[in-house]
Amino acid sequence: MNEEIDEYDIYHQDFTTISEWEVFIARIEEVLNEWRLSKAKIPKGNLEFTKKWIGKSEEIKFQSLNFTLSYHTLECELNTNPLKDNKGVEGGWKPSTQLHNGIWEATKNFMDDEDGSPFPVSHWYGLKQYLMLYPSQPLVEENQIKLVMSSINIAFANIDCAVPFFLKIREHWQQCFLGIYEDSEFKTSFDTIHLKRIPNQCSHLNGLANLFKGKIASPVSLEPVLMSAKFSYELKDLEPFVWRPPSQTNEFLSIDGFDVEKLIELPFGAEKNPIQSALLNVMWPRFLENAVIDSASYSDFDPLMAPTWTITIKLRENINCLLSDLVGKMLDLLDDNHLLMDTLGLSRSLGILNPLHKITEAPITISKLVRAAMGSTSVSEFKGPIPDDLLMSLLYYIFPDAVDDDSHKYPEDLQVEMKQSDQEPKLCSAVKSSPAGGLVRRVSLVAARLLEAGGLPYLAHLWYEFTQELQYRWERRIRVPGVAAGPPGARSCLLHQKLQLLNCCIERAGVEAGAGGREGAGGDSDDEFYDCSEEEGEEETCERPAAAGRQERLDDAVMKNGAPLYIPKTQEPPPRTEDQVAEDAALLEAQGGGARGSALRARLLSASLLSDMEAFKAANPGAELCDFCRWYSPRDWRPEGGGALGERMLLPGNPWSEAWAVARPVPAARQRRLFDEQREAQQLLQWLRARTVAGVAELLLPGVLRAGAARASAAGATGGAGAAGSDTRRVLTAAARELAEAEKAAARAGAARVVLGGAAEGCPLEAAARARLLAAAGGALPPPARREFSLRVRDAGGAGGAGAPHVLRAALRQDLLLAGCFTEAAVLL
Amino acid sequence: MDYVTTLKILVIGESGVGKSSIILAFTTGDYNTAFPATIGVDYKMKVMEVNGVKVKLGIWDTAGQERYRTLTSSFYRDAHGAILVYDVSEPKSLAKLQEWVEELQVYSTKKNIVSLVVGNKIDKPRAVTRAQGQEFAQKHRMLFIESSAKTKEGIELAFEELVQKIIETPGLWETGPTNSNIRIGDSEEARRQQQSSCYDYTCTI
Incomplete structure (x- = not known):
């Protein structure tokens, strides 16, 4: 091969005439490639998944339409290594097998359950990953749907996509999706039909079965079709279950009927029924097609005989209480x-x-x-x-x-x-x-x-x-x-x-x-005194005639001068509310952290100390600071020589001795008050x-x-x-x-409990609970609010085990929603 | 403001066990052989780094005398941590600590306040064994440490352990340096603090 590069050999192509449609397809492919969703690139093996849906999305434009292309997948368990199963991949694991098994397993559930994914397709078809192309404007025109769907087909094939790809069609409120998945062996198409009225042949199971078999159009005879059915009855409107708003009145306001009981009874509870819907689900989980007749004129379905009853409750997101x-x-x-x-x-x-x-x-x-x-x-x-x-x-x-x-x-x-400590x-x-x-x-x-x-x-x-x-x-x-x-x-x-x-x-x-004491509380505030009753000590003797304001003796302690030591009556520290304490604290804090600040704080707080010292001096004439300390701060008193001060009280200029020096003997009763009420x-x-x-x-x-x-x-x-x-x-x-x-x-x-009685939501009901519901409904169930049928069959298995599944699911209320999934084996010529 | 939060620390215990000396040693590194007895309460401040975060400590020193109980207890409000000090050379000071624990239970307002028991003055002849101090701390589920404000032994560690424990206790402290426990009257300011905090303020009932 000639390695020389001629400038005309450089790869070039003219894209000026490319159509918008081609750009659209190329854009889808680009996104899918970026997300690494081709079969060659996607992690293989039996991955373990959590139940959490994660996703990513991109905006795509086509003509005047805006789409959001999104990829949704269950989160992988962190500890599973996608590569460890490489052998398994070669040994027969195929993405289509996983898909088919998923579809088959999913038919055990019903369509109105939820799996937390943004779109219901994952739940309907048991998918763990899917792509969704969602138009911002409803896609209703048949031509447009076909055009977009074929774009998806082309993009899917071009990059050999490994994940089913869906397109949202019809009005946004209609749950209609078209989808495809294809590999070398099988092609699966997903289709949804929504009809506002139920056509006759679809209103019963036998008609749906005919439709299903006609759609498969299998050249070979099929296994018998497996079926399940679920009838749902609205419970919340049944008389015993009707929700009643909590009584809330302003009656207490009316003048004749003022009632404190009504006033103090606080309203409690929701303004509207917190329950959006409460359904009794009557289910026949699995039976064969020839076991039941359900036609326009006759039905074998008797809800009272159904094997499983459950209650499901849907609660409103936002309720006012x-x-x-x-x-x-x-x-x-x-x-x-x-x-x-x-x-x-x-x-x-x-x-x-x-x-x-x-x-x-x-x-x-x-x-x-x-x-x-x-x-x-x-x-x-x-x-x-x-x-x-x-x-x-x-x-x-x-x-x-x-x-x-x-x-x-x-x-x-x-x-x-x-305050509680460790209680709940x-x-x-x-x-x-x-x-x-x-x-x-x-x-x-x-x-x-x-x-x-x-x-x-x-x-x-x-x-x-x-x-x-x-x-x-x-x-x-x-x-x-x-x-x-x-x-x-x-x-x-x-x-x-x-x-x-x-x-x-x-x-x-x-x-x-x-006490009948002073008057003129509003007078000169400097003359306000604290009033505690002024009884003198009983055993008052001639020795210290000036003593005043004694409370009691301090045990049998004596002062340095030998006289008995009395505890004086004192002023209580002023009561403070928390905002006042906070103000005090702020003031104290504002003095700064240094020694000067400490001195200022001591000054600010010494009023109480001074008051106590004065009361002490009044009660104990001739007292010294060491006597005061014996009562007030015993650790600063020493017994030597009948009484001495501890080391720190002897420090020159310490606030205690300074306060002592200026304190006059004044009993509390005659002191300036600390608390001015x-x-x-x-x-x-x-x-x-x-x-x-x-x-x-x-x-x-x-x-x-x-x-x-x-x-x-x-x-x-x-x-x-x-x-x-x-x-x-x-x-x-x-x-x-x-x-x-x-x-x-x-x-x-509370609202849920009314409907459920003692039963658990979503679990099969015991006989007693069934009887309770039946009684509430007045002995017979009303016409079902919703019926759902699921029909499924697998192709006769090839060498590798179970064959490809075909599924038709139908939900009937006033309207009809049909979701089908049919698989064709690729014919290798 | 280069610190993430302000923590309020109380230092309580009998008179003369060395509360003020411990605080002085911690905040300035100094020691005075004799220290005037505290009148009422005193306040010291220090910015400290724990686990790489700077926190401001507002340390409230209290007088140990019986007569000051009413005053000092009013300052217990909203404290994040408490240091309960006794003197290892004075057995009575440990016995009396029981009263301070009760005081703390009654007057502290935060329900998971962190407490540290400090046996001080280990430079002096010991009259209380370490085991006795440990036993007390264990009984009340508190941290325990022995220290000497004179030799600085254990002082730094005591505060570090306490603050570390406070920081590790969920819901006990808030980010955003508030001016101690004083709420700024301006509601705009309060709102801004709320928004900058870890609480989601967007929900209105």
Whole structure:
């Protein structure tokens, strides 16, 4: 051969006259080559597959048509090595055998099952891989279908494709596909027919069998045709199974019939039937063609005698649930940063714009409303959107101690639940709680339901009345009911902490008033004193006449000077809510990490120490720092010489000795107070009034979510572990999502349970379950909503075993869907 | 901001067991033979690298005196880790640690907070055996280490182990350096933090 390259020998060709059709075919071939789908390139052997479908796709244009060519395959098991079976390939494994066996196996299933693949062909024909050419516009014209199909044929043959190739035809809603597969021995064609009305000869099994045999047109006699049948009955409309929406009313809003029970009963469940369809499937899995007669005039099929009954339920993807709706409405408020009182136009009159401005408007309280209702003359009060009668009922529900009616009293002992350690996760457990049955729960629920019923104005009105009532209680020193006793605990939600703090203020102010002590709480704040009762020690003797404010002796300890050592009465550290602690922490943090910062922090925090030192000096005249340490910090006290300071207390300039040096002997009762309940309460009330819409929602959502979680748990919903975190909103959002999922799942499960009874979905039913269904249907099954027949036969086997299969599957509802698959052996001349 | 998260670490235990000294040794490498007793709480900060990630530690030092319990416990909120310190030369300080464990159970808000028991002052004559410390830590399912703030022995390791464990605990910490436990009032800021975090914020109920 002459190796010289003449420039005219260079391969060249003129493509300028190529037709669009040729380009189309070439493009398909190009894609198939790129995906390595020719028989030579595709992995061979008995691959193991998972049940997961994966795929890839390319866009292809032809004339004015746009197609998506896609390849779908079950994912291969990772551990199977395609090459290890090379011997097997030579020893008789053929792709067509795999295809034929798949088609045959698939007839054990019915057409309306699903295998998770994007198109039903894989399930109908038992395919593990297939190609699909999907037109963006429906392909209905016969000419076009033929043209595209022949393009597929040519491309398939040119690259010797190893995977069945389908074309989607007809309208998109019609499940019609044409397909081919071909190799050196067999040609298989897949065909689908969809008819909107069922022709007579196809309406029964015998007619379909004739059609099937006619289509095969086998020159030799065939084996008997194997058949299966499945009749499906719609269950969800049967009277006992009819889905009823959960009762949800705003009845509590009606004035005559206000019913707290209705109010606190949170709605739960789906708005619409979560079940899309519930089918009883009556199946005859396998019989021979001559065993059954089913013609236009007579049928052997008696569903009551069928060997297998199953129930399949299809659930709706998206369902709206009532509780989630309620929570969702409040959650939406988290984006609204307007002052809530602006909704009522009250911000200015409440002095919210200018916090220093004194509150001018007289608070409206239950007592005033009662007076107004009784016909009192004072009517200049603010009138909100909620009708008075309803408002009063709601306020009496939240503050039941305001009325002589025990029907809605709070439980005596309100506890904040402890955090769970390793128990199974509860719904919304990441959200901070408040005592179940307590005030926070009640006001949150009322708020949520009012928001749902009357929108933001109702919520604002309730909040206004709520804060006014708190103001009234503060002024009259009436405890807020339904709140756990004690100082604010970080375990409970912020609103609960605030109310605990308010109660602390009310109690302290009440003690003060009871002691009949000073007046003029609003006077010179520098002159405010902490009031603890001023009883002196009983055994007061002449030795130290100045001693004051003793609590008790510290065991039998004596001071360095020999006098007994007394523990003084002290001021309790001021109660703080978590947001205040966070502010404190930020302030402390802001002093910096260095030694200077530490010194500043010590200064900021030494008020308590100084107060204790002064009380100690007052109770123990003549005391030294070492005596103080013996009580306060025993590890810094040493017994040597009747009492000495530990090493670190002797450091020059240490804050302890500095504080000791300036401390005067003042009993706690006469000290400047560490906790100013007047200022604290006023600030707190103003803080509540001046919340934004989002801020109020943030305060109320924990109560709503926890109550919702309790409602959901009672309805059998279970929860996962919610996201805990320091970001309140994130926790709330995550909990709301968790609750919504749980509600949806519970609604679906509940609806499914009604239909299933105790039976499992998709499993053959026991006799009792069959009897139950039959009874529900009134003793006899209605006409089937859908019938399906499957007919199959194999060519007489060649030397290699089973022959090529022929399959016809028919699904009959109002319409008819026929899916067939016929194989011809290539005739070798 | 070159660190992925801020962790809040509490250091608690009886007065005089060396809590502040341990923190000083860890954050600056210094040691003072005598250290003024902490008043209330103190705060130190250190950026530390664990598993190739930088984390900012906000370390809250607490006073051990009984009178400060109320104040210090209010700072337990949202802590990711706790270091419980006792003095190996002082058996009572280990016995008293039981109270601190209870304190922690009551006031910490995160349910899977990581705790480390540290037996400090191993440079001094020992009155508590290692086994006793181990037994305590095992009983409460905590990490355990012995250290000396004076010789720095075990100090670095103690914090490393604790932080490592916190990082490995799912759901305990969040990415995005938040300013300690202070939430920024601006909701835009909060939203942005939410979006940049590992939580999917697209779902609205």
